[in-house]
Amino acid sequence: MTAGWRHTERPFPWRRSLWIAALLTPALVVMVLFVLWPLLSAFRLAFYEFSGLRPSGFIGLENFRQVLFEKPYSDWTYNAFKHNVIAFLALMVFENGTAFLIAFALLKALPGHRVHQVIVFMPVVLSAVIVGFLWKLFLHPLFGLVNQLLGLVGIAAIPWLGSENTALGSILFANIWHWLGFPTLVLLAGMQRISKDVLEAARLDGAGDYALMTKIVWPLIAPSVTIVTILTFIGSFNWFEIPYVMAGLTGSPGGSTDVLGLYFYRTAFGSTTTGIQDFGQGSALAVLMFIFVAGVTAIALRYLRRREIEQ
Amino acid sequence: MSRRRIGLALAAASFAWGFASSVAHATDISFWTWRQEDKAAYNELFGDFTKANPDIHVKFESFPDENYPTIVSTALAGSKGGDVIHTHAYGWLEQFVKAGYFEPLDMATVPSLANQPADALVSGTYRADKKVYSLPFASQTLGLFINKDVFAKAGLTPPTTWDEFITVSKALKEKGIYPLANGMGTSWFNEMFVAIFTNPFLGQDFVGDLTSGKTTFKDPRYVAALGKLLELRPYMPDGFEGIDYETAGQLFLSGKAAMLAGGSFDIATYRSQNPAINMDFVAPPMAKAGDTPQATKFFDGGYAVNSKSANKEAALKLVNWMGTKEFGDKFSALLGNISPIKGVVIKDELLSHVAKLNETAMPHINVVYFRFEKPTGSELLQGDITKMMSGSITPDQLAADLTDGLAKWYKPFQGK
Numbered sequence: 001m002t003a004g005w006r007h008t009e010r011p012f013p014w015r016r017s018l019w020i021a022a023l024l025t026p027a028l029v030v031m032v033l034f035v036l037w038p039l040l041s042a043f044r045l046a047f048y049e050f051s052g053l054r055p056s057g058f059i060g061l062e063n064f065r066q067v068l069f070e071k072p073y074s075d076w077t078y079n080a081f082k083h084n085v086i087a088f089l090a091l092m093v094f095e096n097g098t099a100f101l102i103a104f105a106l107l108k109a110l111p112g113h114r115v116h117q118v119i120v121f122m123p124v125v126l127s128a129v130i131v132g133f134l135w136k137l138f139l140h141p142l143f144g145l146v147n148q149l150l151g152l153v154g155i156a157a158i159p160w161l162g163s164e165n166t167a168l169g170s171i172l173f174a175n176i177w178h179w180l181g182f183p184t185l186v187l188l189a190g191m192q193r194i195s196k197d198v199l200e201a202a203r204l205d206g207a208g209d210y211a212l213m214t215k216i217v218w219p220l221i222a223p224s225v226t227i228v229t230i231l232t233f234i235g236s237f238n239w240f241e242i243p244y245v246m247a248g249l250t251g252s253p254g255g256s257t258d259v260l261g262l263y264f265y266r267t268a269f270g271s272t273t274t275g276i277q278d279f280g281q282g283s284a285l286a287v288l289m290f291i292f293v294a295g296v297t298a299i300a301l302r303y304l305r306r307r308e309i310e311q
Numbered sequence: 312m313s314r315r316r317i318g319l320a321l322a323a324a325s326f327a328w329g330f331a332s333s334v335a336h337a338t339d340i341s342f343w344t345w346r347q348e349d350k351a352a353y354n355e356l357f358g359d360f361t362k363a364n365p366d367i368h369v370k371f372e373s374f375p376d377e378n379y380p381t382i383v384s385t386a387l388a389g390s391k392g393g394d395v396i397h398t399h400a401y402g403w404l405e406q407f408v409k410a411g412y413f414e415p416l417d418m419a420t421v422p423s424l425a426n427q428p429a430d431a432l433v434s435g436t437y438r439a440d441k442k443v444y445s446l447p448f449a450s451q452t453l454g455l456f457i458n459k460d461v462f463a464k465a466g467l468t469p470p471t472t473w474d475e476f477i478t479v480s481k482a483l484k485e486k487g488i489y490p491l492a493n494g495m496g497t498s499w500f501n502e503m504f505v506a507i508f509t510n511p512f513l514g515q516d517f518v519g520d521l522t523s524g525k526t527t528f529k530d531p532r533y534v535a536a537l538g539k540l541l542e543l544r545p546y547m548p549d550g551f552e553g554i555d556y557e558t559a560g561q562l563f564l565s566g567k568a569a570m571l572a573g574g575s576f577d578i579a580t581y582r583s584q585n586p587a588i589n590m591d592f593v594a595p596p597m598a599k600a601g602d603t604p605q606a607t608k609f610f611d612g613g614y615a616v617n618s619k620s621a622n623k624e625a626a627l628k629l630v631n632w633m634g635t636k637e638f639g640d641k642f643s644a645l646l647g648n649i650s651p652i653k654g655v656v657i658k659d660e661l662l663s664h665v666a667k668l669n670e671t672a673m674p675h676i677n678v679v680y681f682r683f684e685k686p687t688g689s690e691l692l693q694g695d696i697t698k699m700m701s702g703s704i705t706p707d708q709l710a711a712d713l714t715d716g717l718a719k720w721y722k723p724f725q726g727k
Contacts, residue, residue, distance in 0.1 A: 052409025053384045072686055072716050141494075141550025142558065162496050162553025164701060249377070250498040250690075253552060253697035269381040271499075276406055276685045277380060 039290070046283035053277060063284035073281070079255050080263040083168060087175075087259065088236035095176045096228055099183035104213055106184070107191045117188075121181035128178065132245025135174035136161065161246060164256040171246050171257055178242070179235075183228045190224030191217055226304040230297055237293045240265070260289050338625045339368050343383065343393030347373040348580075352645035359641070360632050367625045369395075387412040390619040394626040398445045399612040400434035402682030407615075408437040408444045414616040415442040420627045423634025423652075430674075431651035434610035438683070445613030446634050449576075449648040452665050452672060453507045453607035456563060456571040456581070457591040461488060465569070469593060471604075473511075473539070476596040480546040483569050490546035492568030494554020495700050498693040502677060505696055506607045507572045507595045508543065509536035510673045514605070518673060522680055524723025527714040529707075537699065537706035544700065552701055564588055575665045576611070579647030592665055606665075608672035609679055610651065684720035691716040 046063055048055035067077045102120060106113050123131065138145045139160040147157045160170040194217065202216050218225075240261035243251065249271050251258025268282020342353065350371055357369035372393060374382045380403070386392035387407065396413070398404050407413055418424055424432070427447055435445035457469045465486050470476040480490035495501055513536050520526040548554050548562060556573075563571035564585040572595065581588060594604035614633050616626045632638055639652030649657065649666050657663045674680070681688030695709045704712075718724035 052406040053388065053412070054410040072691070072712070139553075140558070141553040142548060142562075147550070157550040159494075159496075159550035159553030162494065162550060162697075164698065164703060248498055250693055252498050252693075253495065253701065254703070255694050269378075269384075270403075270406075271377070271380070276402060276682070276687055277384060278685055281685075 042283045042286045042290075044283075045279050046287045048280050050278055050280045053279070055280070059280070063280045064288070067281055067284050067288070076255065076258065076263055077260075077285070080251070080258045080260045083251075083257065083259045084237050084239065086168065087172060087239055088233055090172050091176065091179075091232050091236055092229070094172075095180055096183045096187075096232060098176070099180055099228075100187055100218075102180070102184045103187040103191055104209075104217060106188050107217075117185075120184050123178050124181040126178065128241035129245055131174060131178040132242045135170070135177070136246050139170055162253055164254055167247060167253060167257045171243055174246065175239075175242050183232070186228050187221060187224050190221035194220045222304075222308040226301070226308060229304060230301060233297060233300065234293060237289065260285065264289065337366050337368060338622050339370060340394035340620075340622045340625050340629065341370045341372050342395045342397070342629075343386075344371070344373050344397035345376040345379040346397065347375075349646055352642075355645065356638065356641060359637075360629060363632070364625075364628060367628060369629060383407070384410075384412075387617065387619070392617050392619075394617055394620040394622050395629055396615045396617055397448075397612060398435075398615045400445070400447070400610050401679060402684075402687065404435060404445050404612070404615070405437055405683055409439075412618055413444045414618045414620075414623065414627070415440075415444055416446060416616070416627075416630065417442070421446060421631045421634060423631050426634050426636065426639075426652045426654070428651055428653060431610050434679075435613040435615075445615040446630050447610045447613045447651050448633070448642070449611050449646075450651050450669060451609055451611045452575040452592075452649070452668055453503050453573070453609075453675065454575070454665075454668060455507070455593050455595050456573050456577075457593055458563060458566060458569050458571075459589045459591055461566050461569040467569075469570075469591070470596050471593075472600050472602075473596045473598060477542065477546075484546060489548045489562060489568035490570060491543060492554075492559040492562040492571040493547055493556075494551040494559055495697045496553050496555035496558070498697075500556040501696045502689055502692050503574060503607075503675070504572050505537070505540065505692060506675050506677070508540055509533070510607050510676075511595055511602065511605045512536035512539060512598050513673070515673060518676060521676065527724050527727050528710045528717075529714050529727070530710075534706045534710050537709060540700065541706075552697065560584075575649065575662070578661060578665070582647070590661075592661060592668075594668055594671075603671050604668065606668040606672040607675050608669050609675035681717055681721065686716045686719060688713060688717055 045055065047058055047060060049057050049059045049062070067073050102116075106117055106120075137143075139147075141147060141157050141159045141162060144160075146160065150156075150158070158166065160166050198216060198220070199212065202212055207215065238261055239259050243257050243259050243262055244265075247253075247257035247262075249262060249266050251262050264282055264285045267285060268277065268279050270277035342357070344353070346353075350373060353371050357371065361368055383392060383396060384407070387396075387410070392412075398407065398413075404413075416424060421443075424443060424446065431447040431450065432443055435447050436443050459469075461483075462469055465483060465488065467479050467482055470479045483490040493500075493504060495504075513532055517526070517530065517532050520530070521528075544551065548559075548568070554562075559568070559571055560573070560577065560581065562568040563573075564581060573592075575592060578592065581590065594606045597604060614630050616623060616630055620626050634652060636652055636654050639650035639655035642648065643650045643655055643657050643662065644659070647659065647662060649655075649662060649669070657666055677688035677692055691713050692709075695704060695712050698704045699706060699709045714724050714727065718727070
């Protein structure tokens with residue numbers, strides 16, 4: 001069969017190439033139009049000054065200098081960047097840490113584990129806008145469910161989204177509630193791929209839950225951890241929807257919830273109430289975000305893959 | 312075929328030809344706006360326009376407020392967009408004019424410009440060439456909403472001076488009523504909140520000094536006026552830092568709060584949300600008895616003609632009509648907004664009272680003077696005011712941040 005197939009293909013090798021090209025073309029066209037072209041445009045615009053809404057002249061690295069070194073733009077850039085870093089660390093510890101524990105509990109297939117699996121994953125299917133709006137209502141200082149419950153035990157109303165001390169934490173909590181199911185499923189899938197023989201052998205050797213979790217399961221789900229870490233990193237630095245819905249375009253209060261996504265949008269497209277659009281400075285921010293995310297992701301992937309092999 | 316039949320056929324053919332040409336010559340133009348809620352009123356107004364200009368039909372198209380600048384700029388950059396564009400004013404407008412997206416308006420094309428007062432025209436004028444690009448559509452007044460029933464029930468009189476405001480607020484609080492409904496949860500309104508309560512302490516002289524470069528926001532008058540805002544905190548709702556402007560409106564409308572710092576743009580909305588509301592709109596508390604009541608005023612925006620419009624003549628005709636008294640009278644009646652057109656009759660008692668406040672009102676300083684370049688006064692103030700109200704920075708620091716930020720492009724502040 002194989003020889004026959006080869007025999008019929010030999011006289012027309014261009015047919016196979018044509019077929020491959022035909023299959024690749026739609027995807028390539030989409031990639032070029034909607035990924036590559038906007039990316040290259042952003043690179044180009046980052047080097048231009050904008051007078052009004054049109055580029056008025058080539059200014060080299062001036063936009064980059066402004067967002068990185070000139071106040072108040074540099075303060076806003078580093079403030080937003082700091083919040084992205086905090087978001088990444090918080091999501092790694094609280095979201096992925098909790099996801100690991102839940103996945104381990106689900107792995108044990110306790111009674112009702114399937115129902116819990118569905119419950120944990122359910123918020124993931126909701127839109128970020130709905131989740132943000134829902135939690136904004138729950139956290140309302142006067143009428144919100146959270147303050148109503150705290151009021152029952154005598155705790156005074158807390159302006160969760162209005163205080164610089166609690167706003168970012170509140171938004172992160174909503175984000176964790178929304179996305180917890182995703183790392184849980186990825187880690188659970190990784191755990192379910194571990195051979196039952198290995199787990200049973202460890203049990204027979206007297207390993208308890210803690211030892212099983214740390215000495216057997218954790219090292220063997222390294223590929224899943226790599227995926228979750230990389231996706232969390234990319235998600236943290238592209239974070240936009242929930243902060244936008246819960247704290248608005250200005251990252252209120254006082255920029256305490258500002259992140260690079262909001263700052264970029266505000267800079268490039270302006271807002272009705274603050275005024276000016278600056279595509280040049282906005283593009284410079286977008287380019288810096290792209291370089292940072294792509295660069296760190298590439299390095300982290302290299303490191304994490306090596307760790308997988310070592311383990 | 313008899314001559315009569317031939318005559319009838321020719322008559323029918325000419326009638327059909329005439330009818331077809333009148334339809335073919337009808338021009339459809341579009342009006343782009345962020346005011347979805349005003350659709351019915353605008354369609355009624357455009358109906359009146361079409362009655363007077365049967366060859367022009369206007370289509371109302373609205374877009375979300377928050378994304379309006381992005382949608383309009385993207386469309387105009389691609390030589391698309393509505394024929395007539397509803398614009399915001401001052402710096403917002405200027406960036407579109409700089410890019411060449413709007414047609415200049417003059418007395419030849421839009422004679423109704425003569426019906427506009429000078430301060431209104433400034434809001435639609437490009438500073439570099441002094442030409443008008445957007446015909447102003449409404450003035451907005453910032454002041455204090457008073458729930459008259461709540462005051463009557465509490466046996467109190469609405470305050471007119473700062474001292475009265477504090478005394479009355481203490482009394483209202485003791486009765487379990489929030490004196491002031493506002494919180495700090497809405498950035499765009501926080502800037503208006505600052506203007507409302509600081510302007511009576513600043514006065515017209517301060518605006519003159521600021522715009523002539525004699526002083527900056529570091530001026531002790533401005534710092535002291537900011538300090539007054541801190542005195543309001545005990546009279547705002549619990550957790551005021553997180554209370555947004557919508558919630559504040561509901562607290563006011565439900566009678567849980569007695570006063571609300573707000574804008575005349577919400578009068579119609581509040582009436583529709585609670586038709587039984589017995590409210591007044593007054594100037595914010597004066598610094599001392601005998602001062603001139605000083606509300607805050609600005610022009611919200613206007614109507615501009617897309618420079619790439621294929622129907623420029625019809626679009627200019629519509630904009631010209633939107634500057635007539637006929638339009639202004641009906642606009643104010645239908646939308647509860649104050650048209651700036653000279654001679655417009657405002658029949659509504661409350662709106663007429665607001666129009667009276669405008670006679671002595673001060674400009675909204677940031678919107679009128681400091682939204683032309685980056686960083687805008689609005690960006691700087693909106694970022695800092697919540698910090699000041701929560702106590703993490705002082706009025707001095709806010710004033711310094713505002714001045715230093717604006718000094719990037721506002722020459723009179725440089726080096727001060």
